[in-house]
Amino acid sequence: INAExxxxxxxxxxxxxxxxxxxxxxxxxxxxxxxxxxxxxxWANTFLIPPQKKxxxxxxxxxxxxxxxxxxxxxxxxxxxxxFSFEDMIGDMVxxxxxxxxxxxxxxxxxxxxxxxxxxxxxxxxxxxxxAVILVxxxxxxYYATCRPFLLLGLLAExxxxxxxxxxxxxxxxxxxxxGYRAVVAGTQVVAANLVTLLLFRIAAHGWAAVLTAxxxxxxxxxxxxxxxxxxxxxxxxxLVLLHSLLA
Numbered sequence: 001i002n003a004e005x006x007x008x009x010x011x012x013x014x015x016x017x018x019x020x021x022x023x024x025x026x027x028x029x030x031x032x033x034x035x036x037x038x039x040x041x042x043w044a045n046t047f048l049i050p051p052q053k054k055x056x057x058x059x060x061x062x063x064x065x066x067x068x069x070x071x072x073x074x075x076x077x078x079x080x081x082x083x084f085s086f087e088d089m090i091g092d093m094v095x096x097x098x099x100x101x102x103x104x105x106x107x108x109x110x111x112x113x114x115x116x117x118x119x120x121x122x123x124x125x126x127x128x129x130x131x132a133v134i135l136v137x138x139x140x141x142x143y144y145a146t147c148r149p150f151l152l153l154g155l156l157a158e159x160x161x162x163x164x165x166x167x168x169x170x171x172x173x174x175x176x177x178x179x180g181y182r183a184v185v186a187g188t189q190v191v192a193a194n195l196v197t198l199l200l201f202r203i204a205a206h207g208w209a210a211v212l213t214a215x216x217x218x219x220x221x222x223x224x225x226x227x228x229x230x231x232x233x234x235x236x237x238x239x240l241v242l243l244h245s246l247l248a
Contacts, residue, residue: 022102022142029106037062037114047173055118057172059111064165066107070158073100074201093152098142100155105138150228153235156205160197160242167194202239210236 040058047054077092093100112131134154141151210232218225 021098025099025102026106026109029103030109033062033066033107033110036065037110049172049174052118053172057169059114059118060165060168060172062111062114064162064169066104066111067158067162067165070100070104070155071162074155074159093155097151101138101142101151104154105134108134108138150231153206153209156201156209159201160194163194163197198239198243203243206236206239 037058040061041054043061044054044058047057049057073093073096077089077096080088080092108131112128112135115128115131137151213228213232216228
């Protein structure tokens with residue numbers, strides 16, 4: 001058993017020696033988002049709000065930066081696909097995954113540490129299990145070079161996530177209490193961007209991904225098919241809940 005374990009460990013170390021870009025991108029991401037979190041905490045301390053709200057504001061600011069970076073990757077792929085071919089868009093995103101996956105992994109490391117350190121409200125209980133899955137799934141997907149398109153579902157949701165983080169930042173900074181915010185920003189810009197990105201990058205894109213998943217299910221072993229169907233249903237159900245809460 002020990003020899004088998006050491007053999008597997010050696011294979012993993014050999015893989016990362018042969019693919020140093022993964023390690024470099026992950027380390028760069030950890031340092032970058034760590035510095036971003038540090039500056040976000042200093043910025044949040046300039047507001048006269050309770051300490052817990054300051055931590056939430058700093059966390060939301062860092063999350064907004066991460067979602068904005070991911071949105072750049074998504075929009076680049078949309079531009080490459082010329083807005084018409086979902087398969088071409090996914091294909092271009094797959095070509096960038098050796099850079100994007102480690103960057104996301106590094107952000108999740110930093111955000112997990114921040115949530116554990118500060119206990120950012122109820123978000124810790126919601127996001128730590130989500131982060132734990134990503135911390136395990138990304139290295140496994142990179143190592144085994146399989147199931148990579150499934151991880152792209154998270155990237156597709158990032159343009160909408162950016163608008164959610166922006167709305168949260170503006171609420172925590174107290175701007176939601178002003179008439180100008182309610183009349184101009186919430187009424188037009190943020191809500192409109194929220195709705196448009198929700199419909200395009202969650203409802204439509206995830207819907208088409210669900211169709212592709214359903215076509216592939218008969219070719220998969222039944223445990224994987226069951227997990228794939230359950231996961232797709234859960235993701236799309238969450239999208240419909242977000243849509244209902246936005247329109248309610």
